[in-house]
Amino acid sequence: MVNFSVMKKTMYEKIWDSHLVFEAPGQAPLLYVDRHLMHEVTSPQAFEGLRLTNRKVRNPHSILATMDHCVPTKDRDKPIADLIARKQVEVMAENCRENKLNLYDMKSPNNGVIHIVVPEHGFVHPGMVVVCGDSHTATHGAFGALAFGIGTSEVEHVMATQTLPQKKSKTMLVRVDGTLSKYCSAKDITLAIIGKIGTAGGTGYVIEYAGDTVEALSMEARMTLCNMAIEAGARAGLVAPDQKTYDYLQGREFAPKGDSWNQALEYWKSLPSDDGAAFDAVVNINAADIAPQVTWGTSPEQVVGVNGTVPDPESFDDEGKRQSCQQALDYMGLRANTKMTDIPIEFVFIGSCTNGRIEDLRCAAEVAKGTRVASDVTAIVVPGSYHVKQQAEQEGIADIFKNAGWEWRDPGCSMCLAMNGDELKNGQRCASTSNRNFEGRQGKGGRTHLVSPAMAAAAAAAGHFVDIREI
Amino acid sequence: MEPYVKHESIAALLNRNNVDTDQIIAKQFLKKVERSGFGVHLFHDWRYNEDGSDNPDFELNNPAFKGARILVTSDNFGCGSSREHAPWAIADYGFNTIISTSYADIFYNNCFKNSILPIVVNKQQLDLLMREINENPGVRFVVDLEKQQVSTPGGNGFSFEVDPFRKGNLLGGLDDIGCTLKHVDKIDSYETQHKQLYPWLWV
Numbered sequence A: 001m002v003n004f005s006v007m008k009k010t011m012y013e014k015i016w017d018s019h020l021v022f023e024a025p026g027q028a029p030l031l032y033v034d035r036h037l038m039h040e041v042t043s044p045q046a047f048e049g050l051r052l053t054n055r056k057v058r059n060p061h062s063i064l065a066t067m068d069h070c071v072p073t074k075d076r077d078k079p080i081a082d083l084i085a086r087k088q089v090e091v092m093a094e095n096c097r098e099n100k101l102n103l104y105d106m107k108s109p110n111n112g113v114i115h116i117v118v119p120e121h122g123f124v125h126p127g128m129v130v131v132c133g134d135s136h137t138a139t140h141g142a143f144g145a146l147a148f149g150i151g152t153s154e155v156e157h158v159m160a161t162q163t164l165p166q167k168k169s170k171t172m173l174v175r176v177d178g179t180l181s182k183y184c185s186a187k188d189i190t191l192a193i194i195g196k197i198g199t200a201g202g203t204g205y206v207i208e209y210a211g212d213t214v215e216a217l218s219m220e221a222r223m224t225l226c227n228m229a230i231e232a233g234a235r236a237g238l239v240a241p242d243q244k245t246y247d248y249l250q251g252r253e254f255a256p257k258g259d260s261w262n263q264a265l266e267y268w269k270s271l272p273s274d275d276g277a278a279f280d281a282v283v284n285i286n287a288a289d290i291a292p293q294v295t296w297g298t299s300p301e302q303v304v305g306v307n308g309t310v311p312d313p314e315s316f317d318d319e320g321k322r323q324s325c326q327q328a329l330d331y332m333g334l335r336a337n338t339k340m341t342d343i344p345i346e347f348v349f350i351g352s353c354t355n356g357r358i359e360d361l362r363c364a365a366e367v368a369k370g371t372r373v374a375s376d377v378t379a380i381v382v383p384g385s386y387h388v389k390q391q392a393e394q395e396g397i398a399d400i401f402k403n404a405g406w407e408w409r410d411p412g413c414s415m416c417l418a419m420n421g422d423e424l425k426n427g428q429r430c431a432s433t434s435n436r437n438f439e440g441r442q443g444k445g446g447r448t449h450l451v452s453p454a455m456a457a458a459a460a461a462a463g464h465f466v467d468i469r470e471i
Numbered sequence B: 001m002e003p004y005v006k007h008e009s010i011a012a013l014l015n016r017n018n019v020d021t022d023q024i025i026a027k028q029f030l031k032k033v034e035r036s037g038f039g040v041h042l043f044h045d046w047r048y049n050e051d052g053s054d055n056p057d058f059e060l061n062n063p064a065f066k067g068a069r070i071l072v073t074s075d076n077f078g079c080g081s082s083r084e085h086a087p088w089a090i091a092d093y094g095f096n097t098i099i100s101t102s103y104a105d106i107f108y109n110n111c112f113k114n115s116i117l118p119i120v121v122n123k124q125q126l127d128l129l130m131r132e133i134n135e136n137p138g139v140r141f142v143v144d145l146e147k148q149q150v151s152t153p154g155g156n157g158f159s160f161e162v163d164p165f166r167k168g169n170l171l172g173g174l175d176d177i178g179c180t181l182k183h184v185d186k187i188d189s190y191e192t193q194h195k196q197l198y199p200w201l202w203v
């Protein structure tokens, strides 16, 4: 008898199978790469490698590049003051010119953070394999594309061969069902998932996010959700494409047009996991249980609901967890059992590839409207791209922020990794919409609490965290 | 990549545990745009004094180790951040062989991508090698990857294990790209088919 269940495939397996160039015993399977995204920090040595070996970029049209990590977010008309950063940016421009690659340089109206500008231009479609020398490439899984971060040698490998030797991942289904409470967002879902499974919970897996809560999310919210799949340890995150995905893509610069569109659509509709396809692991989350999340430690898994308290190291059974809790509390300057809403903040950062999209700014502006940034707080908004910036200005969002005492900047990674000069001072405490709260990530000695845009806006006005459900 | 050939070379000793990639190449050098030229920054904080002069107390600054291609070191070498700048710095400094009891996983993989042979020995073997270097600084070992053997004048030679696929790549000077390009015909035919199936990706 034929066992039909073995023929049922997950979306990951479908994309994997259709991109397998070749497989042989004793060798890693070779996977074809459709799209290669690039920024100035992880690419220069890969270009140098190509030059030294006299190799060429195989498919220049598969690459889209931007400058985001070390670009300033103000005084953009002046040359970059940091000479090493200036050189890195110049080298990027030169490499792109030499290899005829599409680059959104600092002055381009299309410039912004790589994972923000790529979707804006419809460069990633469902079913693609997408790579970038950057771990947050997972963002593009929101379109039903297999998107993951790679190292510099691999960047060179993809440029030269359009392929990558890869190990097949296991599959994990994360189902989120139910209704989110007011002001709870994709950021809270993704943090709650990491809190539940841990930063190594997804190691070895590609996560597919499903369930009615996920289906109800906008494309932008799905990007936020997938963006932090990497913080759960997963290789990539995926959401099945649906009408929202198609509507988002249609008409964008690199989206298929005319007959091609119909052809593509037919293919995209074949991608979602088959009913009854088997996953290696399944996690269920009830959206109604998710409170607005705030991290208290130096790892994204060290997170609680805003109505919770800073944990006591003694409350962990695991010796390693107890130790890292204690270390985190020491670094963060926090005492066990402090109410999260009692923690004062001095800085607020809204931006990054996690939460720098127009929808994020709209949410935050709704909360910031009519408020004032607390007297001892500095608050900045760094839009994810010039398009986001422009749209926010047209919608009056920029004015809401400016009137409330926020700084309104030019786009870039900025304080997500503090490489461009925007950074916390030693000991400063920040409510941040970015994705990593590692020691020193936002500046040496800086203390980062990850939150959603709405939570960040509320904290800016209050000077401490507040439960926005109660506003 | 340079093919890895049998060679006789000075073995330098760095007797420290848990040398992490931050120590191998400090973060202030990561904004550089070249893959080469990291050698002068290798072990920066240990190697140089505040004023930039050589720190005479740092093991590798021992004149007897000048020109060494073999680095003998201790447990868990290359731990910490995954930066590929670490093996770049090691190779650029001149080492092509490391002998240690253990390595961090990512660092170990990165070595093979950069023509560096990381050899694993047991604690006893390591102690013997260290003693031989200490007694005779500047001693030269012979590394023969083909035969998977290291020999020393003091008679502390040994054989070692290495993944056959990686061994082949090192000997042939094949980087991963070189290996993949051996299948370029398969990539070509995949691509032809890909264009037919998904033509909208190619316009």
Ligand code: SF4
Binding pocket: A068, A069, A113, A114, A115, A134, A136, A352, A353, A354, A412, A413, A416, A417, A434, A435
């Ligand atoms: S915004 Fe942050 S996470 Fe995103 S690409 Fe930039 S540095 Fe990386």
